[in-house]
Amino acid sequence: MSTPVRRFAIGEEDFLLDGEPTRILSGALHYFRVHPDLWADRIVKAREMGLNTIETYVAWNAHSRRPGEFEASGGLDLGRFLDTVAEHGMHAIVRPGPYICAEWDNGGLPAWLFQQPGTGIRSSEPTYLAAVEEYYEHLAPILVPRQIDRGGPIILVQVENEYGAYGSDKAYLKALTELTRRIGITVPLITVDQPLDDMIENGSLPELHKTASFGSRVGERLDRLRRHQPTGPLMCSEFWNGWFDSWGGHHHTTDVDEIAKSLDELLSRGASVNIYMFHGGTNFGFTNGANDKGTYAPIVTSYDYDAPLDEAGNPTAKYWAFRDVIAKHAPVPGLVPGERRTAFREPRSQSVEVSASLSAAVPLWQVADRLGAWSEHEQPPMCDSLGHYSGFTLYRTEIERRGAAILRVAEVRDRAQVFVDGRAVGVLARDHRDRVLTLPEDARGTLDLLIEDQGRVDYGPRIGEPKGLIGPATVNGDQVTGWQVLPLGLDDITPVAEALRDLTAAAHPDATADVVAGPAFARAVFDAPEHEGAIADLFLDTAEWGKGVAWINGFCLGRYWSRGPQRTLYVPAPVLKAEGNELIIFELHATASADVRLLACQELGHTEF
Structure with missing residues (x-):
């Protein structure tokens, strides 16, 4: 059942709810990273920590896995998620991108977008904007009736995402803003950028309310945001209280006392906040992203993020510290003076x-034919050209060599296990920049390359790269031709x-x-x-x-x-x-x-x- 129709606006100094000053105390919770039957549990725990708002990205590529498709059921039922937010007396901030980063595969952009020649991603290029318009038109029936001025929970909608770190195409931001309004979004629109002068300037428009993303040096960063936005409420809409992990690295944590102190400083300045993340959740399936700042680094399955709620939704020490801080600045439901660690069960002991x-x-070889259809190619195709955008692809050809045999590939994205007649020969790994592998002496028979897409880059210029075997493969300098390719449908x-x-x-x-x-x-x-x-x-x-x-x-x-x-x-x-x-x-x-x-x-x- 919807709440009464209300008005939410941006005032000279504050956010205004029905004309009265109000502060946003929000927590990030991505519906697509949490089992839908657990949404309510996480939302209730956000409210009990003292938050009044839930923020979520919308992952375009999760909803539109193929051109013309839009799935919004089960774990992708954004409408149900927002209704659950409302049912528990919370507001909502929606960030539909179209680019979201979020350590999510391809930053949320569908891989099929990059198959359209000439498409200018995150720009005012017409082919890209036409695809975004179709996406927004699918979102409209979900978002528009759930705005606060229609009796729903949505109080803010974000335009793009940290765009100042990527580009400066004001025509693009203008087109997104106009499109957002044209589909029926009437609540205030915001942008977010890291609090650096060029990023704030490049990432917004005068008619959009600017917010910042940071996790420390609160006073300095709020001051810089204020210089770029002389009026209106201050807001850190990504208060980074943890971090993500990559395979081969370490698990990231942040000092509870230090981050709680930063939150207290932020709230003492009268600013609004969105805690990123309140609850991280999990990169189920093949949804994790990757970074590449010189070396490719895929992100792990857990998106625990060292958040106030851990991956399984258990309150952590950070939860209770944040709850104490928030209680100094706003009412916290059910808080009794001196109360500690009683709202929820402690996690079970490790056993x-x-x-x-x-x-x-x-063996894979015995069931591979059940998982898809083979296609024939003279040269090895990229996975994207086959309409296969995640997981594994099997490349197969026949070879016959005398003496030593050296396999060379132009590039592999992202990891290839190499087999001759079913026997493992070695691995070509993108993060190791492997290109060359010695095959068995007098190699002959079936050469298989099982290639894994380990997650698409989610940030920077390498977004949208195609996956698979890139370019020709040679053995002792001779091109290997006559390939069969099987995308594994998992x-x-x-x-x-x-x-x-x-x-x-x-x-x-x-x-x-x-x-x-x-x-x-x-x-x-x-x-x-x-x-x-x-x-x-x-x-x-x-x-x-x-x-x-x-x-x-x-x-x-x-x-x-x-x-x-x-x-x-x-x-x-x-x-x-x-x-x-x-x-x-x-x-x-x-x-x-x-x-x-x-x-x-x-x-x-x-x-x-």
């Missing part, structure tokens, strides 16, 4: 909740699950496995324990596995990698059932054992030494 075994395994793991179930039912020798030698799929079945009469979240322990992807009951938990730092995959309770849960892993290399362990708490790896 093994479930033990099982991988009871069946099948959105629906059912064909693999059926093959593994058949092995188990037939008591096939492969139905037991002491270890898994990849690339192979393996299966385990387990029951979920109950805590206080309900099934609880679990964490899949991947410490003894190599590199791969995991699904439970068909739901893709995301990627794992022994490189770390992340050592567990979050399993949301709504994914589980009391009995007969089916785990499937796609192991690319090898497991140390067939043991399966599901834990009570997460393990995100070592912090910086």
Whole structure:
């Protein structure tokens, strides 16, 4: 049920709610990173910390995976998410991009956009603006009736995202602003940029309210924002209270006392805030982004972000510290003087909740044909040209060499495992700048390259790069031609699950496995324990596995990698059932054992030494 129609505006010094000064106390919560059955839990915890607003990006590429498509159901039901925000008495800030960064695959821009020749991304180029217009027209029926002046929760809508760090095309910002108004958005429009003079200047327009993104040096940065915007409320709409992790790095944390002190300073200045992140959630499936500032660095599956709520929605020390700070400046629901750590249960202690075994395994080669259709090409195509925008692609050709054989590729994006007649030869990795690999002596037979898109760059000039085998491949300088290519369709793991179930039912020798030698799929079945009469979240322990992807009951938990730092995959309770849960892993290399362990708490790896 909608709330009464209200007015939200930007005044000379304050945000105004029905003409009265009001402060925005917001927390970032991305609906697409949280299981929909858990949205309400996270929103209630935001309110109980003292927040009055929920902010979310909209991930264009999640909704529009193919040209002309727009999916808005299940975990992508933005309307349901916003209704849940309203039901719990909260306002909403929506940031539809079209570019969002967010450490999300391709910064939220659909990969198919880059297949259209001449498309000028994040600019006033007509082909791009036409695609954005179609996207916004899909958003209109969701957003327009949910604005505060229509009885909904939305009080602000953002135009673009830190555009001043990318470009200075004022015609583009003007076109986005006009488009936003044309679809029916009537609430105030804002921009966000890092508080540097050129970024603030390049990233906004006079008619858009400027906000800033930072996590420290509060006074200095608010002062700079004020110089560029002499009137209107000050707002840090991305108050960075944590950070993200990349594979091969360490788990990032921030000092609780220091960041709480910065929040207190921000609120003492009378500024509004959006805490980024209040709850980070998870890059389920193949949705993680990547950075490339000279070296390609894919982002891990967890988006815990060292936020006030951890990946599983448990309040952390930062939650309670922020709650205390907010209570100095605004009412906090249910706060009793001296109250500490009583609003929610503490997370369970680290223990093994479930033990099982991988009871069946099948090599990729035996089920590949069930996962897609082969196509033939004289030269190796890029994955994007096949309409395949994430996951894995199998490239196959025939070779016959005498003596030493050297395989050379122009570039691989992002990682290729190389096989000759099914035998592993080596790996070509983008982050290591690998281009050359020695093949076995007198190599002849089937040459396979299993290529993984490890996540598209989400920030900077390398956004939108095509994936796959880039350019020609040669053996001893001779071009290799006559390729067959198979994009692996892993959105629906059912064909693999059926093959593994058949092995188990037939008591096939492969139905037991002491270890898994990849690339192979393996299966385990387990029951979920109950805590206080309900099934609880679990964490899949991947410490003894190599590199791969995991699904439970068909739901893709995301990627794992022994490189770390992340050592567990979050399993949301709504994914589980009391009995007969089916785990499937796609192991690319090898497991140390067939043991399966599901834990009570997460393990995100070592912090910086």
